[in-house]
Amino acid sequence: MSSNKASTMRQQRLGVELRRLRERAGLSSTEAAKRLGGTPAQISNIEAGRYAVSAERVRTLAANYSCADQAYVDALAGMTGSRLRGWWEEYREILPAGLVDVAELEHAATALRVAVMLQMPGLLQTAEYARATFRENVPRLPAYEVEHRVSFRIRRQAVLYGDHPTPLTVVVHEAALRMGFGGAETSRAQLGYLAEMSERDNISVVVIPFGEVSFPVSGHPIVYASGPVSRLDTVQLDTEYGCDFLDAEAQLEKYRTVLDRMESRALKPGESRDLIRRVAEDV
Structure with missing residues (x-):
């Protein structure tokens, strides 16, 4: 030991x-x-x-x-052994610890469920869209840190590819589709990328449209990472002060219920994809 x-x-x-x-x-x-x-x-x-x-x-x-x-x-x-030096450790000295821990969480997850209200999910963002959101950070980030965060976010997306890609289910509110980060060109490209990625076998994207008011609202993005058994699931919340990680049984049950209800209020995947493309045409 x-x-x-x-x-x-x-x-x-x-x-x-x-x-x-x-x-x-x-x-x-x-x-x-x-x-x-x-x-x-x-x-x-x-x-x-x-x-x-x-x-x-x-x-x-x-x-x-x-x-x-x-x-x-x-x-x-299966969680034992010496320290795993994943690629994310390269960022340990240059990014907040919570951000680095998110990549480790995603790497170990057997499946991911995400809900967002105002921004695109990080795992499905283009580099330009991510850059535009980081430039709006308060306090303002220096240019080099923006680029570190963009490269980190893009590298996290590797879990969606390869021989055994991680299953990802995303619930996104229509408001996030219309926020317009980075201007028309960046937004249009982002929406096109979201629609394209939603066609992958391991990815499901569903949209809660305007007018659907009966669902549990969360102002912060929710990530539910499934472990090898349900007792080892983890919820990650983005807050104004960093990343929170929750793993108590009652907390896991709460966010499973929240995500289930949000998904039940969303359009079907095909209808969601059509809405995403319509919004892209309107940009």
Whole structure:
């Protein structure tokens, strides 16, 4: 078990889940350490994600905590190992930590659900559209940071390609289609790209049109990342102050319900694509 001060989001989540298992078992860190043959400090470090822990040790801890959910234990064991140096780590020193963690979350997700009201979803943005939105940041970002964020956003989109592309479902409000970031040319190209991407087998884009008022409103984009088992799902929210990550059972249930209701109020994929193209013609 090696020290890992700069733990990844994945390792931090593993630690959180192990802590939850211990607490459900009604054990203190001291009692858990005795069963493991270690010290309370080791348990604390594991639960804080500061140590890279082995799959065997995770299974031992799960057995000590009387966890009988084998699929869940297998998923936890799959989250172990030394630090994963994904491409996003190149940005760790130049972008806010929350943004970098989003890429790691998307990389590990088995499926993604997104809802946006005022901007296009980041995974389906063109470079020019992304650049236009970042230029509106308050306080204003320096030009070099805008370009870092644009390149980062485009690289995140790799999860939608390859031999095993991640399934993506997007709910977008008509207001986002008509916001006009970057001017007419940029908006038209963005809408065309959105319609084109919606035709991919792994991507579904549905639009809530103006006039549909009966749905749960969220002023911030919602990303629901599915894990290998539902207990390991994560919700990510963009806020004015950065990225929030939620994984409590009640929070996951809430946002599953929100997304289900939003999708139920949206047009069908074909109708949504037609609306996107009509809006592009009007720009």
